[in-house]
């Protein structure tokens with residue numbers, strides 16, 4: 157089915173089932189947050205897991221997606237799908253420029269440049285008038301979908317978010333299993349060899365980078381409409397840290413890992429909130445545990461135990 | 467076919483390759499030999515533009531390629547293998563070869579299309595794997611192949627590009643006797659219509675296979691000619707003995 161392995165197809169059906177049943181059991185707003193972050197984590201995983209590129213600056217594309225969607229929805233009265241799409245295109249445009257600057261470097265230098273550029277975006281956001289500085293853009297209305305379908309109720313919004321997430325998830329799956337994806341995997345496995353076969357590897361990495369930034373922007377834009385707010389937190393590097401943690405806890409380079417990671421970390425944040433700063437401490441411990449003992453992450457370890465590709 | 471003039475590469479003042487004038491005639495197998503650290507791999511890196519020469523020019527098929535990038539050089543039909551076996555470890559043998567065949571589509575930037583379109587190359591890929599004795603390993607991940615088979619896979623991948631000229635860096639290094647024989651037989655079979663430049667430490671392989679030999683020591687050409695001429699050269703003997711002592 158759709159190029160999934162049998163185990164992945166079962167996993168996918170299970171995931172869709174959870175998405176459909178979920179709001180009957182848990183708060184829709186919580187689930188929407190999970191789905192936005194899951195898409196963001198999947199976009200990040202596309203780079204690290206399938207191209208071997210470690211970006212430190214994905215908060216910039218996510219955050220700018222938030223701002224642009226929020227601003228256009230509030231001030232231009234764009235319909236929901238257009239506002240979100242513009243958020244994604246903003247991420248892609250920014251990614252196209254930043255990627256072009258960063259991709260020539262590899263390893264830690266690539267990571268540092270993406271971080272430096274993202275910090276620049278953060279400082280621009282503090283100063284620029286359109287972001288609302290410390291206050292952010294608040295009270296963003298949820299514009300109707302296609303200008304017709306109201307998204308005022310959380311359930312209506314939930315189905316939109318679920319749809320966006322599933323489309324993004326399937327797009328990533330297609331990218332990974334396309335002729336383009338084959339070349340990406342070759343680059344991840346052995347870049348000089350891919351070059352020696354005549355592939356301009358920088359161009360492939362750049363396209364993958366832009367695609368990842370596009371999806372990050374989409375995730376950011378969707379989140380802005382869910383909560384009706386876009387703030388500096390969304391562009392801050394700690395946002396990037398969270399998404400790295402999600403991908404890592406779930407399992408880098410696995411299809412479902414980032415989704416599981418998003419669920420686990422957002423769940424902790426939500427349901428352990430009463431314990432205050434202990435959440436951060438627990439997250440730190442989990443991070444260390446993952447790096448030291450469970451490198452493959454929850455889904456990665458599960459897949460290894462079951463000898464499956466998940 | 468391939469010609470260099472005054473090719474020189476310095477790493478921070480250390481000259482790894484100095485003033486090398488190399489002429490590889492079309493249709494021949496040309497060996498580049500020399501003690502460890504002589505600059506053979508560096509030469510390959512220069513020829514395929516993985517390194518930028520400090521000085522000198524490189525011409526391939528009469529065309530100056532000194533300013534090209536590595537991917538362009540490969541597209542012109544000058545394809546290299548690597549000293550450390552270079553396969554795509556977590557991809558299957560079939561996928562490895564197919565990645566080279568896939569080059570025939572031009573760029574592969576179509577991320578919206580299913581990889582099923584690549585199945586048109588499966589037959590060709592299987593035939594190539596058969597050719598190098600890997601017929602039964604099409605679906606094996608490259609990482610699980612033995613060392614000799616990895617090298618064979620690398621050659622199959624290189625051949626898949628149907629290059630006019632191949633640069634092979636120590637294709638038989640670290641192989642068992644049978645594997646060496648298999649690779650030598652393979653090179654003999656595929657030399658038809660191709661030019662090959664190879665680095666090789668195994669002198670019996672060189673003797674049996676190569677038309678011309680260039681001996682490199684400390685980055686300079688020490689001698690050139692056929693096997694008999696070169697092996698009779700006292701300087702070459704000294705260089706090799708020197709290496710044995712070291």
Ligand SMILES: Nc1ncnc2c1ncn2[C@@H]1O[C@H](COP(=O)(O)OP(=O)(O)OP(=O)(O)O)[C@@H](O)[C@H]1O
Nearest residue numbers: 477480482500501502503504505506507508509549
């Ligand atoms: N990137 C580099 N930076 C600095 N020095 C280098 C670099 N690459 C190679 N060298 C040096 O250049 C010299 C030639 O190296 P090269 O790898 O070309 O030798 P070789 O003839 O291929 O040897 P071997 O038989 O061991 O493969 C060596 O002394 C090596 O240390």
Ligand SMILES: [Mg+2]
Nearest residue numbers: 506507508549
């Ligand atoms: Mg070498």
